[in-house]
Structures are given as C-alpha cells and as structure tokens.
Amino acid sequence: MARKLIFGMNQTLDGYIAAPGDDIGWSGPPSDELFRWWLDQELASELTLYGRKLWETMSAYWPTGDQQPGATPLEAEFARNWRDTPKVVFSSTSDKAGKAGELGWNTRLVTGDAVAEITRLKAGDGGPMTIGGATLAGAAVRAGLVDEYAVATHPVLVGGGTPFFAAMDSQVHLDLVETRTFPGGVVLTRYATRR
Numbered sequence: 001m002a003r004k005l006i007f008g009m010n011q012t013l014d015g016y017i018a019a020p021g022d023d024i025g026w027s028g029p030p031s032d033e034l035f036r037w038w039l040d041q042e043l044a045s046e047l048t049l050y051g052r053k054l055w056e057t058m059s060a061y062w063p064t065g066d067q068q069p070g071a072t073p074l075e076a077e078f079a080r081n082w083r084d085t086p087k088v089v090f091s092s093t094s095d096k097a098g099k100a101g102e103l104g105w106n107t108r109l110v111t112g113d114a115v116a117e118i119t120r121l122k123a124g125d126g127g128p129m130t131i132g133g134a135t136l137a138g139a140a141v142r143a144g145l146v147d148e149y150a151v152a153t154h155p156v157l158v159g160g161g162t163p164f165f166a167a168m169d170s171q172v173h174l175d176l177v178e179t180r181t182f183p184g185g186v187v188l189t190r191y192a193t194r195r
Contacts, residue, residue: 009152
C-alpha cells in the first residue's frame with residue numbers, strides 16, 4: 001500500500017500562501033487551537049518534504065524554536081518534533097539550500113528529479129508524508145501524487161503573491177473530509193483526492 005501524501009498550508013482568502021515579496025506575515029500568530037491542529041498533523045507525519053524556499057523559512061527558526069524567549073509549550077513541542085522528524089529538501093539550486101552534509105536536523109537534500117523521488121518515497125513502507133512549498137507541491141499535484149489537501153484559509157486578502165495551487169494540467173476531483181472553524185475566522189477544509 002502506498003504512503004499517503006498530504007499537502008497542507010495556510011492561505012489567504014484570495015488563495016495565496018505568500019504575499020508579494022515572499023511575505024508570510026499576513027497570517028499573524030495562529031491561535032493556540034490552530035497551532036495545535038498543525039502540530040498534531042506534524043506529529044502524525046513520518047516524513048516531511050520541503051521545497052527550498054519553505055525549507056529556508058522553517059530552518060531559520062525551528063531548530064532553536066524551543067529556546068526562543070517566550071516560546072510557548074506548543075512551540076517547544078513543535079520545535080522538538082521538527083528537529084526529530086526526517087525531512088527531505090528538494091532544490092535545483094543546491095548552493096542556496098546548503099550541501100547535503102550541512103543541512104542537519106535529520107534532513108537530506110535531493111537535487112535531482114523531485115517527482116521521481118516523491119514517487120519512490122510514496123511506494124515505500126511507512127506512515128503519512130507531508131509536503132510543503134508551492135513549487136514542489138505543484139509538481140506533486142500535477143503528477144497525481146497528492147492524496148489529501150489541508151487548507152487553512154485566513155480572512156485576509158493580499159492581492160497577489162505565491163498561489164496555494166500552481167497552474168494545473170487537468171482537473172483533480174476531491175471529496176470533502178473535514179471543515180472546522182478556528183478563532184480569528186480561520187476556516188480549515190480538508191479534501192481527499194478521488195481515485
């Protein structure tokens with residue numbers, strides 16, 4: 001049985017994960033309930049796949065997130081889990097992502113064909129995998145590799161930037177799995193790919 005691949009991120013109401021200039025500050029700090037939901041997803045994941053830009057954002061903070069002044073217990077748990085969970089970083093510009101031996105934190109670098117590697121990982125044994133980063137996830141979506149989508153939509157419009165979904169080659173039909181509202185007007189929707 002193939003491993004499940006889940007693409008989940010926060011997005012604006014107009015469909016962007018980052019505003020112009022790669023600005024992700026539009027979401028502000030998440031509520032404890034939303035942060036807990038994301039943490040639970042991460043705890044259930046056995047492998048995290050990152051595109052280079054998202055890797056750079058995550059690795060700039062989470063290796064020491066539990067040591068930051070004012071870190072909450074949830075943030076400390078997220079940081080510990082982030083360090084311990086195996087990660088794969090996909091980059092066509094490996095000089096920006098770092099050399100394979102320099103990434104650290106249970107992470108390896110892939111500079112070759114991302115779709116081929118994700119296909120190989122899905123065919124292997126193990127629990128669910130999560131994928132993040134618009135370009136990387138877009139390639140996995142177009143290749144039909146994503147099994148589930150988790151979209152936390154925030155009540156803000158940014159007018160442009162990096163879209164949650166990249167251009168598609170064909171339609172993907174989905175089944176609604178869950179809807180949930182979080183403080184601050186954030187609405188979570190989860191969908192399973194109809195196979």
